[in-house]
Amino acid sequence: MARKDMLIRNCWYVAGWSYQFSTDKPVQRMLLGEPVAIWRSGDGAIVVMEDRCVHRLAPLSLGRIEGNQIRCMYHGLRFNAAGRCTQIPGQEIIPATACVRTYPVVERNDWVWVWMGDPERADPSRIAQSKALDDPRWVLKTGELHYQANYELINDNLLDLTHLAYVHATSFGAGPAWAESRPKVEAIAEGVRSSRWIIRTPPVPPLGKAADHQLVDIWTSYDFVLPGVFLLYTGIFPAGTAERCRNAAPPDDLPTLFANFTSQAVTPTSATTTSYYYSWGPAAEHGDEQMAQAMIDVATGAFLEDKLMIEAQQRIIDCAPDARPMPTSADKAITIFSRLMRSQDSEAVWITKQRTETTLTD
Amino acid sequence: MARKDMLIRNCWYVAGWSYQFSTDKPVQRMLLGEPVAIWRSGDGAIVVMEDRCVHRLAPLSLGRIEGNQIRCMYHGLRFNAAGRCTQIPGQEIIPATACVRTYPVVERNDWVWVWMGDPERADPSRIAQSKALDDPRWVLKTGELHYQANYELINDNLLDLTHLAYVHATSFGAGPAWAESRPKVEAIAEGVRSSRWIIRTPPVPPLGKAADHQLVDIWTSYDFVLPGVFLLYTGIFPAGTAERCRNAAPPDDLPTLFANFTSQAVTPTSATTTSYYYSWGPAAEHGDEQMAQAMIDVATGAFLEDKLMIEAQQRIIDCAPDARPMPTSADKAITIFSRLMRSQDSEAVWITKQRTETTLTD
Amino acid sequence: MARKDMLIRNCWYVAGWSYQFSTDKPVQRMLLGEPVAIWRSGDGAIVVMEDRCVHRLAPLSLGRIEGNQIRCMYHGLRFNAAGRCTQIPGQEIIPATACVRTYPVVERNDWVWVWMGDPERADPSRIAQSKALDDPRWVLKTGELHYQANYELINDNLLDLTHLAYVHATSFGAGPAWAESRPKVEAIAEGVRSSRWIIRTPPVPPLGKAADHQLVDIWTSYDFVLPGVFLLYTGIFPAGTAERCRNAAPPDDLPTLFANFTSQAVTPTSATTTSYYYSWGPAAEHGDEQMAQAMIDVATGAFLEDKLMIEAQQRIIDCAPDARPMPTSADKAITIFSRLMRSQDSEAVWITKQRTETTLTD
Incomplete structure (x- = not known):
C-alpha cells in the first residue's frame, strides 16, 4: 500500500x-x-x-x-x-x-x-496576517530556504516546538522547558494557536532591556494557519510576570523588556520539495537594523539545523513509506492541524508516490 | 493517460x-x-x-x-x-x-x-545527402551537442525557423521577417522542404562579396528528412534578385554574393536524450578556414540558445505530459513531418513514459 | 517481464x-x-x-x-x-x-x-572465518569501496577469477593461465571452494623469498561463503612443488617462499548499491607493515578496475534487464553459489525493479 x-x-x-x-x-x-x-x-x-x-x-x-x-x-x-x-x-x-x-x-x-x-473561491480575506517589512512596530529582515522534503514535515516541525530543546539548544539557546512542559494549544479559524510562558529562565541575546535581568519570564504565542503560515510573537518580561498574569497572555499594554516577531511561510513547490520564506526582527523600540540582521542570521543557522534533520527524516520515510509516526502529548497542535488539512479533502490533490514494489516471498 | x-x-x-x-x-x-x-x-x-x-x-x-x-x-x-x-x-x-x-x-x-x-531493409540509398567535410565546393567545420530532451523537440525546432527572430535575433542576426512571413513548404521523398526569400535586408557577417551592399535578398532552402537530418543552403544576392526570380528558387548558375551550407543530424540516444551533430561553412569561393571556424563558433553559440529553450520546454512538458501544443500557420512543416513519422508506426517502438499518478479527488 | x-x-x-x-x-x-x-x-x-x-x-x-x-x-x-x-x-x-x-x-x-x-535464527557459528587484523600470522591493512551496482555482480566477479588475466593483467600481474585453465571447484558448507596451482610462472612483487626464483608455483585457494565473504590464501613455492603435490593442496607445514591472505566482504546496502570491505597482507614471516601497505594499495587499485567494469556492466544490464548471461565453463563456482543463494528463497526479499514499459507495436 x-x-x-x-x-x-x-x-x-x-x-x-x-x-x-x-x-x-x-x-x-x-x-x-x-x-x-x-x-x-x-x-x-x-x-x-x-x-x-x-x-x-x-x-x-x-x-x-x-x-x-x-x-x-x-x-x-x-x-x-x-x-x-x-x-x-x-x-x-x-x-x-x-x-x-x-x-x-x-x-x-x-x-x-x-x-x-x-x-471563484479566491477570497483575499483568508490571507494570513503576516507583518509587512516596513511595519513601524518591528525591524524585520528576510531569508529563504529550499527543502528536499515534503512540506508537511516542515509544518510538523513548526507545530511542535519541543524540538527547540534538542535541535536548537545552542543556536537559539532554548532551554529544556521547551520539551518538559506543554503549551496551551487551541484551534482557531483555519489553524491552531500555541501559547506558553517559559518562566525564570536566563535571557539569551539579543537582550534589549533584559540585559539587566538574571532571570526573565518569556511569553511566546504563535498562530499556524492554512496552508502553512507561522506567525510567532515573543515577549520578554521581568521574572514573576507569568505568575502575575496567572499564566495567561500578558495584557497588550504591559511593557516588555524585549519583543520580537517572525512570519514564516511553508510553500509546497512539489510533493517532494518545499520553499520556506521568513522574516524576523526586534520590536522597533528594542532593536535596530544591525540587531535585526544578527537575529535573521541566527535564525537561518537554526533553520539549517532543521533542514538537516527534516531532509534526513524524509529519506528515512522514503526507505519505508508505510511506517507510521507514534504521537506524543507534544503533538496536539500537529493533530489539530492535520485534521484541518484533511477536512479540505474535497479541494485536495492526492499524490500516490511511486515506489519500488517489494514482496516478502515467505 | x-x-x-x-x-x-x-x-x-x-x-x-x-x-x-x-x-x-x-x-x-x-x-x-x-x-x-x-x-x-x-x-x-x-x-x-x-x-x-x-x-x-x-x-x-x-x-x-x-x-x-x-x-x-x-x-x-x-x-x-x-x-x-x-x-x-x-x-x-x-x-x-x-x-x-x-x-x-x-x-x-x-x-x-x-x-x-x-x-533486411537497410537500404543505403535512403541515407540523407549531407555534405562531406572535404567537399570542394564548401569549407566546413564540425560541432556536436548533447541534449537532455526528446529528439522530436529538436526536430520541431528545425522545422519551424520562425524561432530565429526570437531565439537567435542577436547570435544569427535574424530579422523579424523570419517570423512575420511564411516559407513555401512542400512534402518531398521522406521529408519536407522549406524555402523562402528574405528580401531587402541588411547583410550580417560573414559578408563575403555582400560587404559592399547595404541591402540584399537572401534565399534559404532546407530539406528535413527522416529520421532527423537538416540540410540548409543559404545564398545571398543583390537586392532585387527575389523579384527577378518571381520569388521562386534562383537558377543554380546565378552568381551569389555569399553562400553557405550546413548539415545537421538529430539522433535520439534515448527517449529523453538526444545527440546533435552539425557542420557549417562558406562556399569555397567566398570563405576560408578562418571564416568557417568563425561561422561554426557562432552556430554553436546559437545552438546553445536553442538548447536552453528546448531543455526548459522539455521540463515544462514533463510537469504536465498531457498538455497538447496548439499549432499555428508556422507549423506546416512540423505537421507534415510528424505525419510522415507516424506513418512509420509499424516500424516504431512506442515508449510510454512512467510518471507519478495524480488524481483529483473531487 | x-x-x-x-x-x-x-x-x-x-x-x-x-x-x-x-x-x-x-x-x-x-x-x-x-x-x-x-x-x-x-x-x-x-x-x-x-x-x-x-x-x-x-x-x-x-x-x-x-x-x-x-x-x-x-x-x-x-x-x-x-x-x-x-x-x-x-x-x-x-x-x-x-x-x-x-x-x-x-x-x-x-x-x-x-x-x-x-x-531466533541468528547463530554466530555461521559467521565466516575472516582473519583478525591482529592475527599474529599475518600483517593486514584494510580498505573499502562503495559500488553503484547490485551485489550479485560483485559476487560473480569474485567467483570467477578468469577476469584476473584481463582486468588485472597489469595491476596484479596476473598471467593468461588464470583464464586458460580451470580451478578445482567444490561445494562446501554455505559456500564454494575454488583452488588451483598456477605453475612455472615468473613471480611478481611483493616477492619475499621468491626474489631469488625465476619461476615459481603458486597455490591459491579461496572459500566464498554466504552471504558474500571471500577468503583467499595464496602461497608461493619453488617451481616443481605443484608436481610434487600431484596438483593437490600443499601440506600445511610445507614452507612457502611467500604467502598472503585476504578477507573480503560484499554487503548489499540496497538492491542497486553495495559496500565492499577488505583486508590484505603478507604472512608475518615474509613481510612488514610497509609491504602490507603496498599490497593494500595495489589491491585498491585493482578493485577500482573491477568497479569500473562492474558499474558499466550494471548500466548495460539496466538498459535491457531481460538479457540473460550465457554461462561458460569458468562459471562453475558462480552456478553453485547462485543455486545456494536461491535455495535460501524462503528467507529472501525479492525485488521487482521498476522500469520503463516498452512495447514493440509491430
Whole structure:
C-alpha cells in the first residue's frame, strides 16, 4: 500500500517576496508541482501565469515583458496579463482558445500570495496576517530556504516546538522547558494557536532591556494557519510576570523588556520539495537594523539545523513509506492541524508516490 | 493517460563523425536507448555491435580491438566483426548462440550511419545527402551537442525557423521577417522542404562579396528528412534578385554574393536524450578556414540558445505530459513531418513514459 | 517481464570495521535497503538499531549517545540498547509500543556482523572465518569501496577469477593461465571452494623469498561463503612443488617462499548499491607493515578496475534487464553459489525493479 501525500489547492500560497519580481524579466516558480511565470506589467501589477505557452509548451518565464504584455521568446506569441494571446507573428487569426491560465494573486505585507485552486473561491480575506517589512512596530529582515522534503514535515516541525530543546539548544539557546512542559494549544479559524510562558529562565541575546535581568519570564504565542503560515510573537518580561498574569497572555499594554516577531511561510513547490520564506526582527523600540540582521542570521543557522534533520527524516520515510509516526502529548497542535488539512479533502490533490514494489516471498 | 513517445527503428541514424572512431579502442554510443560499441577492424572497416558481451553482459566498448576482432576485457571472450564468438579462454566448445548483434553501418560524407531496425531493409540509398567535410565546393567545420530532451523537440525546432527572430535575433542576426512571413513548404521523398526569400535586408557577417551592399535578398532552402537530418543552403544576392526570380528558387548558375551550407543530424540516444551533430561553412569561393571556424563558433553559440529553450520546454512538458501544443500557420512543416513519422508506426517502438499518478479527488 | 533481484535476510552481513564505531556518536549504515544506526553504549558494546525514531521517524543516527542509551535529537525521546523507549520529555506515560527494532550483532575479527533476518535464527557459528587484523600470522591493512551496482555482480566477479588475466593483467600481474585453465571447484558448507596451482610462472612483487626464483608455483585457494565473504590464501613455492603435490593442496607445514591472505566482504546496502570491505597482507614471516601497505594499495587499485567494469556492466544490464548471461565453463563456482543463494528463497526479499514499459507495436 502506497503512502498518500496531499496538496491543498484552495489556499493562498506565498510564492516569494514582492521585491523578487520586477518589470525587467519574468521569474519561474514551482507551486504544487506546477510551473508558473511571475512578472510585473508596466504598471507594476503582479501577474502569475501558467508557465507554458499554448503554442509549443515553452516556458513563458524565458519570455520578454513588453509593457503590460509578455512575449514567448521561442516563436514570438504575445499574451496580455489576463493570459489571452494578442499576437501570433505571421498569422492574422488568433484562436479563442489561445489562452494561458492565470492565477489570482495578491501582494500583501511584502509577500506574493497565489491562489492555486478554484478562482471563484479566491477570497483575499483568508490571507494570513503576516507583518509587512516596513511595519513601524518591528525591524524585520528576510531569508529563504529550499527543502528536499515534503512540506508537511516542515509544518510538523513548526507545530511542535519541543524540538527547540534538542535541535536548537545552542543556536537559539532554548532551554529544556521547551520539551518538559506543554503549551496551551487551541484551534482557531483555519489553524491552531500555541501559547506558553517559559518562566525564570536566563535571557539569551539579543537582550534589549533584559540585559539587566538574571532571570526573565518569556511569553511566546504563535498562530499556524492554512496552508502553512507561522506567525510567532515573543515577549520578554521581568521574572514573576507569568505568575502575575496567572499564566495567561500578558495584557497588550504591559511593557516588555524585549519583543520580537517572525512570519514564516511553508510553500509546497512539489510533493517532494518545499520553499520556506521568513522574516524576523526586534520590536522597533528594542532593536535596530544591525540587531535585526544578527537575529535573521541566527535564525537561518537554526533553520539549517532543521533542514538537516527534516531532509534526513524524509529519506528515512522514503526507505519505508508505510511506517507510521507514534504521537506524543507534544503533538496536539500537529493533530489539530492535520485534521484541518484533511477536512479540505474535497479541494485536495492526492499524490500516490511511486515506489519500488517489494514482496516478502515467505 | 500517459503521453506516448516514439522511436523509429527502420532509419539510418548518425552515430558520430568518421574521425571519432579508430582501430585503437572501441567507443560506446547510445542509439534509441540501446548501447552500441563502435570500432574499426584492422582493415579500417567500421563495426557497430550490441555493446553487451553474451557471457556476463559486460560492455564490449571496454574491450580491446585485436586486428579484425574485439575481445571483451572482463573474461576474455573474443568476437569477430560479424559478432560471432571466436574464442572462450579455457573452453574448447563455442556455442552457436555465442553471438552479439551487429548493426548495418555505412560511412558516408564523414558521418557514421547506423541502421537500428530490420537488417533486411537497410537500404543505403535512403541515407540523407549531407555534405562531406572535404567537399570542394564548401569549407566546413564540425560541432556536436548533447541534449537532455526528446529528439522530436529538436526536430520541431528545425522545422519551424520562425524561432530565429526570437531565439537567435542577436547570435544569427535574424530579422523579424523570419517570423512575420511564411516559407513555401512542400512534402518531398521522406521529408519536407522549406524555402523562402528574405528580401531587402541588411547583410550580417560573414559578408563575403555582400560587404559592399547595404541591402540584399537572401534565399534559404532546407530539406528535413527522416529520421532527423537538416540540410540548409543559404545564398545571398543583390537586392532585387527575389523579384527577378518571381520569388521562386534562383537558377543554380546565378552568381551569389555569399553562400553557405550546413548539415545537421538529430539522433535520439534515448527517449529523453538526444545527440546533435552539425557542420557549417562558406562556399569555397567566398570563405576560408578562418571564416568557417568563425561561422561554426557562432552556430554553436546559437545552438546553445536553442538548447536552453528546448531543455526548459522539455521540463515544462514533463510537469504536465498531457498538455497538447496548439499549432499555428508556422507549423506546416512540423505537421507534415510528424505525419510522415507516424506513418512509420509499424516500424516504431512506442515508449510510454512512467510518471507519478495524480488524481483529483473531487 | 521484469527482472527479479533478491536479498537474503537470514545471514550475517558485514556492516563495517569495528574501529569505525564509537561511544562518541552513532553512524548510519544501509543494509538491504534499510537504514540502521550503529553505536557503542558506554560499556563499549555495539548496538545496531532501526534508524527511525518511533515518534516522527527521524533518524536516530543523528541522535546523541547518553551512556548506555541513545536520545533522538529531534524531540528528545530516549531509548535503551534493547530499543525500548525510556523517556518522552514532558510525558509521563511511555507506551509499550514505543520500541525500535534492534538487530543481532557480533563483533568478530574486527568486522561488525549484523543479522537482518529472524532473530531466533541468528547463530554466530555461521559467521565466516575472516582473519583478525591482529592475527599474529599475518600483517593486514584494510580498505573499502562503495559500488553503484547490485551485489550479485560483485559476487560473480569474485567467483570467477578468469577476469584476473584481463582486468588485472597489469595491476596484479596476473598471467593468461588464470583464464586458460580451470580451478578445482567444490561445494562446501554455505559456500564454494575454488583452488588451483598456477605453475612455472615468473613471480611478481611483493616477492619475499621468491626474489631469488625465476619461476615459481603458486597455490591459491579461496572459500566464498554466504552471504558474500571471500577468503583467499595464496602461497608461493619453488617451481616443481605443484608436481610434487600431484596438483593437490600443499601440506600445511610445507614452507612457502611467500604467502598472503585476504578477507573480503560484499554487503548489499540496497538492491542497486553495495559496500565492499577488505583486508590484505603478507604472512608475518615474509613481510612488514610497509609491504602490507603496498599490497593494500595495489589491491585498491585493482578493485577500482573491477568497479569500473562492474558499474558499466550494471548500466548495460539496466538498459535491457531481460538479457540473460550465457554461462561458460569458468562459471562453475558462480552456478553453485547462485543455486545456494536461491535455495535460501524462503528467507529472501525479492525485488521487482521498476522500469520503463516498452512495447514493440509491430
